[in-house]
Amino acid sequence: MITLTSYGAALEVTGSKHLLEVGGSRILIDCGLFQGRRKESRAKNEEQPFDPASLTACINTHGHLDHCGAYPLLVKRGYRGLIWATGATADVAQLVMADSARIQVADARFLEWHIGKNPRDRREALPPLYDEEDSAQAAGLFRPVAYRQPVEVAPGVTATFLEAGHILGSAVVRLDVVDGDTRRTIVFTGDLGRRNTPILRDPDPAPDADWLVCESTYGNRLHDDLAFAQEELAQVVRETVAKGGRVVVPAFAIGRTQELVWHLHQLNESGRIPPVPVFVDSPMATSATAIFTKHTECYDEETVRRFLDRGESPFGFAALKFTASAEDSKKLNDIRDPCIVIASSGMCEAGRILHHLVRDVGDPRNTILVVGFMAENTLGRALADRRPEVKIFGELHRLEARVKILNAFSAHADRNEIGEWVAPMDQARLQGVLLVHGEPAAQAALGDHLRGLGVRRVESLAAGKGVPL
Numbered sequence: 400m401i402t403l404t405s406y407g408a409a410l411e412v413t414g415s416k417h418l419l420e421v422g423g424s425r426i427l428i429d430c431g432l433f434q435g436r437r438k439e440s441r442a443k444n445e446e447q448p449f450d451p452a453s454l455t456a457c458i459n460t461h462g463h464l465d466h467c468g469a470y471p472l473l474v475k476r477g478y479r480g481l482i483w484a485t486g487a488t489a490d491v492a493q494l495v496m497a498d499s500a501r502i503q504v505a506d507a508r509f510l511e512w513h514i515g516k517n518p519r520d521r522r523e524a525l526p527p528l529y530d531e532e533d534s535a536q537a538a539g540l541f542r543p544v545a546y547r548q549p550v551e552v553a554p555g556v557t558a559t560f561l562e563a564g565h566i567l568g569s570a571v572v573r574l575d576v577v578d579g580d581t582r583r584t585i586v587f588t589g590d591l592g593r594r595n596t597p598i599l600r601d602p603d604p605a606p607d608a609d610w611l612v613c614e615s616t617y618g619n620r621l622h623d624d625l626a627f628a629q630e631e632l633a634q635v636v637r638e639t640v641a642k643g644g645r646v647v648v649p650a651f652a653i654g655r656t657q658e659l660v661w662h663l664h665q666l667n668e669s670g671r672i673p674p675v676p677v678f679v680d681s682p683m684a685t686s687a688t689a690i691f692t693k694h695t696e697c698y699d700e701e702t703v704r705r706f707l708d709r710g711e712s713p714f715g716f717a718a719l720k721f722t723a724s725a726e727d728s729k730k731l732n733d734i735r736d737p738c739i740v741i742a743s744s745g746m747c748e749a750g751r752i753l754h755h756l757v758r759d760v761g762d763p764r765n766t767i768l769v770v771g772f773m774a775e776n777t778l779g780r781a782l783a784d785r786r787p788e789v790k791i792f793g794e795l796h797r798l799e800a801r802v803k804i805l806n807a808f809s810a811h812a813d814r815n816e817i818g819e820w821v822a823p824m825d826q827a828r829l830q831g832v833l834l835v836h837g838e839p840a841a842q843a844a845l846g847d848h849l850r851g852l853g854v855r856r857v858e859s860l861a862a863g864k865g866v867p868l
């Protein structure tokens with residue numbers, strides 16, 4: 400009996416957690432943090448519908464927080480097995496988990512202090528979900544595997560990590576499963592990237608599968624062409640600079656930030672944007688860039704040819720400055736001239752971006768540039784929806800800045816791109832596509848699209864409901 404049960408990212412986008420049971424083995428694919436409303440997130444993240452100690456192995460598709468951020472909690476609650484991932488993902492996940500632990504510990508301390516000073520505040524002071532020791536322990540369980548190198552992760556279960564083209568180290572994971580006389584190939588897209596993005600290779604095909612567990616983040620959207628998006632980015636910068644404002648970009652510290660830097664590098668070099676300073680204001684950026692620099696095995700041919708072969712870095716140019724210390728970050732507040740500030744977190748749930756938003760949302764000269772997916776009930780979504788007022792650090796601020804959404808910089812394939820990746824699969828063999836990691840409307844649209852391309856069966860995975868494969 401082979402069963403798949405989703406415990407996170409079922410009909411929603413964050414908190415990926417999928418449990419595959421084969422004979423006596425239990426394999427967890429991804430273990431991400433749920434992000435959204437504070438109370439709801441807390442409850443969902445604390446909920447552990449299975450005993451971590453009962454798991455045989457874990458597999459991590461990539462190092463985004465919503466795919467790896469709950470491993471420390473798993474370890475804290477008794478998991479001692481291995482976490483299989485590509486080498487770059489192991490490094491990225493280590494950084495992401497440690498950062499998440501630091502933020503949680505700091506948040507918990509702040510809330511405790513705040514409630515102590517404001518007895519009428521009804522919020523409950525809760526301890527962090529996990530701390531830095533837990534995250535270090537989780538990092539120690541990662542086992543790096545090369546792309547396209549099959550590895551047995553449990554008796555009768557072989558995993559192969561294929562390129563997903565989503566962030567550095569990201570993988571589409573193919574599981575070849577044997578259970579008595581039954582053989583199944585189950586492919587998990589993790590998060591599926593796009594073709595022709597800078598630095599990363601295009602997603603590998605996965606032609607032969609019996610089942611596909613497919614993400615659907617942008618299942619109801621079509622992204623603009625990347626070249627068009629680059630011109631739009633240039634235009635946003637030019638217009639904002641002409642008004643004397645600043646461009647504030649909330650971005651994941653890993654992946655999106657490096658990609659934006661790559662585009663700004665090009666625009667700067669070709670004179671398509673004025674030579675204003677670009678600040679990457681993220682304590683993680685230096686470490687993240689070091690990981691990018693280390694894992695050249697993940698680069699596409701163009702990046703190798705244009706940068707590595709010439710001994711240059713794709714992640715540095717004269718106008719670009721990394722602000723590592725809190726002091727340097729504060730100094731950015733005093734800059735009156737136009738500039739570009741890239742800071743995390745990507746969905747504006749924590750991190751230095753909040754300080755920039757407090758400073759900048761009320762000024763119509765500024766532009767808030769949305770370049771990534773904003774989950775429901777996050778500050779990022781409120782900005783993307785252009786609400787008249789947004790809540791930052793518990794206080795309402797009028798949103799006067801311009802908000803510009805550039806989806807083409809998305810690290811996720813759109814509806815047609817997912818279709819182009821799924822259509823060449825052997826449809827006679829493919830028994831079904833199970834949709835995860837998407838809101839209901841996106842899944843409905845993607846389902847129609849895939850059926851139109853000849854996929855026999857498309858279903859949304861419901862949380863906690865096992866599907867026999």
Ligand SMILES: [Zn+2]
Nearest residue numbers: 461463565590
């Ligand atoms: Zn991702």
